[in-house]
Amino acid sequence: MRLRIFTEPQQGASYDTLLSVAKATEDLGYDAFFRSDHYLSMGDGDGLPGPTDAWVTLAGLARETSRIKLGTLMTAATFRHPGPLAISVAQVDQMSGGRVEFGLGAGWYEAEHLAYGIPFPATARERFDRYEEQLAVITGLWGTPQGESFRYEGRHYRLAEGPALPKPVQSPRPPVLIGGRGPTRTPRLAATYADEYNVPFSSAAETAEAFERTRAAVKSAGRTEPMRYSAAQVLCCGRNDAEVARRAEAIGRDVAELKENGLAGSPAEVVDKIGGFTEIGADRLYLQVLDLTDLDHLELVASQVAPQLR
Structure with missing residues (x-):
């Protein structure tokens, strides 16, 4: 099981804060640093000092780290046109020496679109239609051989003889x-376009069901390339009950609720909970860290949880 750090900077984090977390992620031996792609805080937080752009952040971190993978859970397809997005991600992959992993989702949080003047498709069907076309365009641009052009005629996006440049370092593309847990379309899109399928913030039983739907879609598609399976869970680990309670309070959550719905408790409890995800076939776990000032939290998991998973 590979452990990855997953942050939610829209809740309040400067670039310097994210850099500190990313450097700790690398120094402590974690596999990757990921961040959300949101422009508005959620819940009661004020989000100060304000949002940071996901791909601007990752471009900076690409030059200030050397080993860890860097990526998004998930870039919103509603935020950017697919052509410029393909350019941005390819450039960050170049800047990082080939360490980018590209999570793309349909987009869902209407309030942030209204707050920043971003068009928000009225129906989930249209959002998914645009999302599917973006997946086709972005992977198509990356996969076009150098020297050839890319053309696409969709309902929402049309590209006329694009040069399909720049190319990412990773060939044929970044992962x-x-x-998501959608029952039909999400598994089909994963089987068609994804290298990794992720289930966020669900129980091991619910995650297993979602994995099985995607495995069935992979088989139905006749796909031969391997698929990775992963999960994301909120983290609240402590050396004792008092430390767990302090960390839960810092993120505005209840300990009992976190133990039910996340990875909470002592290192032994967290290891046991992770074991349930290992048993269903997950080989990567994204640890959602919400208090980005608490680097001791990362150290505790790296020293007392990670060694037991090897």
């Missing part, structure tokens, strides 16, 4: 992540 693509698709996530």
Whole structure:
């Protein structure tokens, strides 16, 4: 099981804060640093000092780290046109020496679109239609041989003889992540376009069901390339009950609720909970860290949880 750090900077984090977390992620031996792609805080937080752009952040971190993978859970397809997005991600992959992993989702949080003047498709069907076309365009641009052009005629996006440049370092492309628990379309899109399928914030039993739907879609598609399976869980680990309670309070959550719905408790409890995800076939776990000032939290898991998973 590979452990990855997953952050939610829209809740309040400067670039310097994210850099500190990313450097700790690398120094402590974690596999990757991921961040959300949101422009508005959720819940009661004020989000100060304000949002940071996901791909601007990752471009900076690409030059200030050397080993860890860097990516998004998930970039919103509603935020950017697919052509410029393909350019941005390819450039960050170049800047990182080939360490980018690209999570793309349909987009869902209407309030942030209204707050920043971003068009928000009125129906989930249209959002998914645009999302599917973006997956086709972005992977198509990356996969077009150098010297050839890319053309696409969709309902929402049309590209006329594009040069399909720049190319990412990774060939044929950076790994693509698709996530969610949708029963039909999400598994089909994952089987068609993804290298990794992720289930966020669900029990091991619910995650297993979602994995099985995607495995069935992979088989139905006749796909031969391997699929990775992963999960995301909120983290609240402590050396004792008092430390767990302090960390839960810092993120505005209840300990009992976190133990039910996340990875909470002592290192032994967290290891046991992770074991349930290992048993259903997950080989990567994204640890959602919500208090980005608490780097001791990362150290505790790296020293007392990670060694037991090897």
